Amino acid sequence: MNPENDTISLWQVAIDEVDTGANELYRLLSGDEKERSGSFRFEADRGNFVARRAQLRKLLGWYLSVDPAEIRFSANSSGKPLVAFPQQPELHFSLSHSGNIMACAICPYTEIGIDIERIEPADDLMDVAGTHFSPAEQAKLGDLTEPARTQAFFRLWTIKEAVVKAKSLNLEEGLQLPCVADSQDSRIIITTPGDGNPLTCLTDILEAPGYASALAIASRPDSPITLHRHIVKGATVIESFHTYPPATLAGG
Numbered sequence: 001m002n003p004e005n006d007t008i009s010l011w012q013v014a015i016d017e018v019d020t021g022a023n024e025l026y027r028l029l030s031g032d033e034k035e036r037s038g039s040f041r042f043e044a045d046r047g048n049f050v051a052r053r054a055q056l057r058k059l060l061g062w063y064l065s066v067d068p069a070e071i072r073f074s075a076n077s078s079g080k081p082l083v084a085f086p087q088q089p090e091l092h093f094s095l096s097h098s099g100n101i102m103a104c105a106i107c108p109y110t111e112i113g114i115d116i117e118r119i120e121p122a123d124d125l126m127d128v129a130g131t132h133f134s135p136a137e138q139a140k141l142g143d144l145t146e147p148a149r150t151q152a153f154f155r156l157w158t159i160k161e162a163v164v165k166a167k168s169l170n171l172e173e174g175l176q177l178p179c180v181a182d183s184q185d186s187r188i189i190i191t192t193p194g195d196g197n198p199l200t201c202l203t204d205i206l207e208a209p210g211y212a213s214a215l216a217i218a219s220r221p222d223s224p225i226t227l228h229r230h231i232v233k234g235a236t237v238i239e240s241f242h243t244y245p246p247a248t249l250a251g252g
Contacts, residue, residue, distance in 0.1 A: 007226045007241075008217070009106040010114075011059055012206050016100040017234040018051040025054035028069045052102050055232075056095055059104055064088060078168035094165055094215075101208055111218040113165025115158040118211050121146070125153045132160065132174070140181035154212035156181060159188070159201050166199060166216035167192050187225070187244045190216075200225060202244055207231055222246050 018025075029037065033053050040046035054068070061068030066086055074084035083091065092107045099118040129138050137156055141149055160174045167173075169192070180188055180201075188201045199218045205227065206213040217225060224243050231238040 006109070007228050008112065008215070009063075009228045009230065010205060010215070011055075011102075011104040011106075011230045011232065012208065013055050013102040013104070013232040014100060014234070015048050015051050015055075015097070015102050018055065025050050028054045028057045030072070052095075052097055055102060056093075056104060059106065060091075060093060063091065063106055076168060078170070080165065080168050094162075096161075096213075098211065101206070101211060103206060103213065105215055107217070109219070111166050111168075113162040113167070113216040114205075114214070115161035115165065116206060116208070116211055116213040117154045117158050117161075119151060119154045121150050125150060129153060129156075132157075134177075134179050136179040137181045140179075151212070152181065155203060155214075158212045158214040159190075159203065159216075162201060162214040162216035163190060163192065163199065166218045187246075189222075200244075202227070205229075 026034070026037075029050065037046050037050050037053075040049060057068035057071050060071055060083060064071070064083070064086055070085070071083060072085040074082050076082060081093075081095070083093070090108055092109075092111050094105050094112050094114040096103050096114050096116045098116045101116060101118075103114055103116045105112050105114040126138070126141065129141055133141070133156060141152055141156075144152055159180055160177060163169070163177060164174045177190060177192065180190065186203055188203065189198050190201055191198050197218075199216055202215045202217070202225070204213060205215050207229070215227075224245055226241060226243045229240045229242065
């Protein structure tokens with residue numbers, strides 16, 4: 001089954017509710033993935049890794065109509081994961097995880113990037129911002145007090161990470177993105193460095209209190225975008241649709 005031609009499928013999986021001890025999940029992994037799973041020191045970390053990789057394979061296998069164990073992955077020159085087999089160039093995916101949540105986006109028409117981060121206070125957030133955020137964004141964060149500063153930091157971080165993934169940029173190039181600290185819209189259009197092409201970034205895309213999330217889409221900046229959400233908790237899948245209207249250009 002393929003995603004709808006104009007719809008992005010978004011999967012939110014509660015990893016702590018996946019049966020990580022099931023042999024069926026381990027069977028789906030490649031030899032390299034099995035080797036990586038054996039490198040984890042703690043059993044809980046190993047189980048979470050197996051669950052994430054197996055869930056990704058099951059999702060892609062469903063869309064590609066193949067046994068998940070037969071899927072083979074490669075990477076582009078920037079290290080972005082791709083499906084090498086079966087070849088279906090028009091199908092794009094992006095994966096992220098934080099805490100006990102895994103998020104996967106699957107798109108049938110363009111490159112995408114997704115990021116999710118658990119919002120946690122930390123003493124070094126402004127130091128990190130000084131390395132990865134623009135001066136304008138640093139100033140905006142500095143004007144805020146807690147907990148608004150921490151929430152704003154992770155919102156900006158997920159936006160940058162999602163764009164970096166979608167465009168196969170490095171973090172240095174991410175620094176050149178226009179300041180989006182003033183925008184609280186759920187859909188932002190950003191002009192990326194290098195090619196100067198605008199792309200769409202959707203924020204707070206998950207039903208996950210305590211987490212920041214963003215999805216960057218490398219085309220269709222001036223048309224509606226529809227997300228088909230799937231929230232997976234154990235054996236339960238809750239589905240919904242949400243359409244984002246066109247947005248105005250941020251930065252430039």
